[in-house]
Amino acid sequence: MKILIVDDHPLVREGVRHTLASLQRDVIVLEAGNANEALELSAQHPDLDLVMLDLALPGMPGLAVLEELRQRGCTAPVVVLSGSCERADVIAALNSGAMGFIPKLSSSELMLQALRLVFAGGVYIPPLALGMLDLPGVGGASDAAGPKSLQQLGLSERQRQVLALIAQGKPNKVIASDLAIAEPTVKAHITEILRALQVTNRSQAMIVARRFGIS
Template identity: 50%
Template sequence: MKILLIDDHPLFREGVALLLKPLVEDLQTWEAGSCEEAFALLAQRGGADLVMIDLGLPGLSGLEGLARLRSDHPEVPVVVMSSADDKDTVLAALDAGAMGFIPKSSTSQVMLGALRLILAHGIYLPPSAFLGGRAPPAAERTAAAPPSPARERRPADLGLTPRQADVLHLLLQGKPAKLIGRQLNLSLSTVKAHTSAVLRALNVTTRTQAVLAASRMGLCFENATPPREATAEPDGLGGIKWA
């Protein structure tokens, strides 16, 4: 597995690279100090399996870099790491296509658990995404999600068909409509129709709102198979679950 770390502080990159070692066997970590350096690295070495990016970068900003990564490499999950974890910042990262947001104040256990969830095609959000502001210190340490529902809900509980559930599954991962169509062998118009149906079922109008709604209800997908290196959901972490 190849993970690209984009952060302008070499010491932070080196520390994260060490913390990532227990994540999977045969892990390769690539390091870049800016988005421009990261794009050059990807062009030279090929695609990575996961990108972790800071928002406060010199040159092209983290959000701009994130948007370009999602455009040029839509199949690669991108995770934001930032010391600013207020709700607006988290939502802006989700709007740009991030599959997760890990505050730099998180513990190594929280970071590894969040990455395992993301590698299993889930989405990790910090408590501040739901609390309306910056998470209190206790919440930051445990990364406790909003109260879990009494039971997990599945797309069928929302009245969605299996194919609509497939579209929702990929939509939550930030996949664009054309890629969803190719992956599911559907026409673009059919993908758009299914997308409208799943957004109505969640009572939202955007992907970001869908991510938050699915996280709140503990939405569980049964048909997606996580990678061998990842577990379906780390203990004690909130997120969307692919069983």
Template identity: 40%
Template sequence: MLKLLVVEDHALVREGLLQTLRDIEPNTVAIGAADADEALQVLEATSNLDMVLLDLMLPGLNGMAFLAVLRKRFPALPVVILSALDDAETVKRAIEHGASGFVPKASTSESMLDALRQVLAGGVYLPPRYRDGGEQPRRRSVAERYGLTASQSRVLELLTQGKTNRQIGELLGLTEGTVKIHMSAIFKALNVNNRSQALLAVSKPRRRI
């Protein structure tokens, strides 16, 4: 019996992942946790977990910091990062911190399950464009389209989740003043004047040329 733990604070996303993961093999048990504290409770109460799927943008202790905790307390347990932030810097940091894989949230369910099977078999999974042999064609991210830095893209990701400047600062370890500076740069890059316009700008589908 395969036992998997999903650490994801968005309830709808978490429930969708739990349902999808049950297709990885028969009799799979998928357990959900909304944050690092709840995940630790599950880890301490559940024996023989096979893998943790970890979102980076968690309330309280963020995913990257929690990854370090997991590597120290449960060194043999594979951890796969599942995140909307899949820039090269973030992927590199996750692998350096001990992740066994990194799956972008834009991946299809089939691709995610294939990636998890690879990790369960003892491998390390990276998004296709970061493997040896070069990049594969893909849709450009919001950060690439608007020329945002990695820090600005993280702030924008939390903005799209409805976080306040104070909450963003707490999650990323930044002062509110620094968050405001990033916000100003994001608004300028997106050619908007406020949060609502920024959300509308990044949600618009890009027309194919």
């Protein structure tokens, strides 16, 4: 397992690296102190399993780094590691495709739980931030042109059940178990759900689902 930590504070990187040692015995941790270093390391290590990305980086905002990583072909899931837990930051991270948002004040155990969820294919958002997603005015990238009501989505009952579990951040394996269906069936439902919501990833789907009161 290979993980890239991107943060401009050496003490933060050291603390995260220490925590990651408990995640898996043979974990390889790479460190970048700025955007340029992050982009260089991602190019040198196309086999990255995870990127942990600070939002406030010198020279280039963290979410701009995320976009640049994607444009350069990095497919590793990205988890935002931030000193902020502001509503706008959480929403922006999810809309950019981040698979998790971990406040820097989180305990080591919570961070490990969050990362295990992400590695299983789920989305991690701290409980306080989940409440923020239920507030009026919160939506995904498709707010302007997308469906304005749950009825307009045209989802089947089973697809609504899958969407509800996505809104809880659950990975496909757990969704399949909860609904007693095969995992490939879950994947097929998610493809149709993303198309109906007019979003491109499950993080955005989570935001839109909670805007519609699905959770």
